[in-house]
Amino acid sequence: MIKIILAQPRGFCAGVIRAIEIVDQALDRVGAPVYVRHEIVHNRHVVDTLKAKGAVFVEELSEVPSGEVTVFSAHGVARTVQEEAEQRGLPVVDATCPLVNKVHAQGRRYLSHGRTLILIGHAGHPEIEGTLGQIDGPVHLVGSAEQVASLDIPADTPVAFITQTTLSVDDTRSVIAALRQKFTDVIGPDTSDICYATQNRQAAVRDLCKKSDLILVVGSPNSSNSNRLREIGLEEGLPSYLIADGSEIDPVWFEGINTVGLTAGASAPEELVQSVITAIRALGPVTVEQLAGVEEKIAFRLPPTLRHLKARNAAHNNLDNKTAASKEADSLSNDTEQEA
Numbered sequence: 001m002i003k004i005i006l007a008q009p010r011g012f013c014a015g016v017i018r019a020i021e022i023v024d025q026a027l028d029r030v031g032a033p034v035y036v037r038h039e040i041v042h043n044r045h046v047v048d049t050l051k052a053k054g055a056v057f058v059e060e061l062s063e064v065p066s067g068e069v070t071v072f073s074a075h076g077v078a079r080t081v082q083e084e085a086e087q088r089g090l091p092v093v094d095a096t097c098p099l100v101n102k103v104h105a106q107g108r109r110y111l112s113h114g115r116t117l118i119l120i121g122h123a124g125h126p127e128i129e130g131t132l133g134q135i136d137g138p139v140h141l142v143g144s145a146e147q148v149a150s151l152d153i154p155a156d157t158p159v160a161f162i163t164q165t166t167l168s169v170d171d172t173r174s175v176i177a178a179l180r181q182k183f184t185d186v187i188g189p190d191t192s193d194i195c196y197a198t199q200n201r202q203a204a205v206r207d208l209c210k211k212s213d214l215i216l217v218v219g220s221p222n223s224s225n226s227n228r229l230r231e232i233g234l235e236e237g238l239p240s241y242l243i244a245d246g247s248e249i250d251p252v253w254f255e256g257i258n259t260v261g262l263t264a265g266a267s268a269p270e271e272l273v274q275s276v277i278t279a280i281r282a283l284g285p286v287t288v289e290q291l292a293g294v295e296e297k298i299a300f301r302l303p304p305t306l307r308h309l310k311a312r313n314a315a316h317n318n319l320d321n322k323t324a325a326s327k328e329a330d331s332l333s334n335d336t337e338q339e340a
């Protein structure tokens with residue numbers, strides 16, 4: 001008998017729910033296609049589901065035809081992307097998570113106070129590219145305590161740091177400690193810029209590790225927060241795997257295992273967690289229980305631009321109706337003329 005213990009909380013966060021809802025509602029209001037710049041959230045299943053409804057995913061705005069509704073992903077975008085959309089007159093709905101926007105605002109504030117800004121995060125991640133591109137001024141990116149040592153900035157420079165929202169809480173603490181060691185005047189939000197969902201999921205997987213022999217994390221390989229969850233399992237000395245869904249489990253993993261800890265990254269839907277339970281059940285009898293944990297009640301408001309889409313669509317339809325009515329009138333009058 002294999003015991004499966006589910007982490008609580010796991011899976012979708014408020015930013016992901018909002019981003020998916022934005023694409024869904026945009027499709028409802030204007031119809032397909034709706035263009036989405038970058039994967040709306042880092043999960044293949046979510047992307048494929050939205051594709052089937054008519055969303056078209058692109059990496060660059062140049063791939064969006066003129067006039068088409070365009071959604072920016074939850075990770076945020078650089079100002080140059082916003083400006084390009086404005087110049088082209090694209091109707092944009094921004095699904096950037098409000099917690100990512102908060103980091104942008106914080107970075108600008110620190111710079112305006114004359115501080116040298118350090119961004120703790122992973123180079124190349126879309127959130128980092130967006131954050132670097134949202135702050136006018138030099139930003140020093142560091143991904144580890146070692147990289148802090150190689151920062152070429154005098155020790156008495158007043159510095160401030162901001163962080164990527166989906167980092168490992170522990171790694172970030174060690175980078176902040178390195179900053180405090182290197183510089184005499186450091187301010188920053190401690191680890192609180194690592195969002196509530198990331199912190200809760202990491203704490204929950206640590207609890208899960210205490211009771212499990214094996215950790216499974218449901219999430220996509222490019223999901224930063226899902227990778228961090230798997231790393232925590234490994235740090236705790238447990239075999240830990242990141243899997244897209246139940247089809248990726250390997251029966252070999254379960255040999256000699258009594259208890260499986262199961263969690264999901266912030267962009268992974270619950271149905272994929274259930275598909276893993278089903279797949280394990282196919283190997284033999286299982287029991288399923290859930291750890292007691294934080295109950296999240298955070299929800300983010302949808303952007304008002306969605307309402308404007310509706311207005312645009314209504315105006316568009318009105319125009320279409322008027323055009324159709326005038327064509328009908330023209331055709332009636334033509335018919336009459338022909339008859340005469």
Ligand code: SF4
Pocket residue numbers: 013014015016074097098099100165166195196197198225266
């Ligand atoms: S993980 Fe946090 S920052 Fe990222 S989308 Fe979810 S709520 Fe927003």
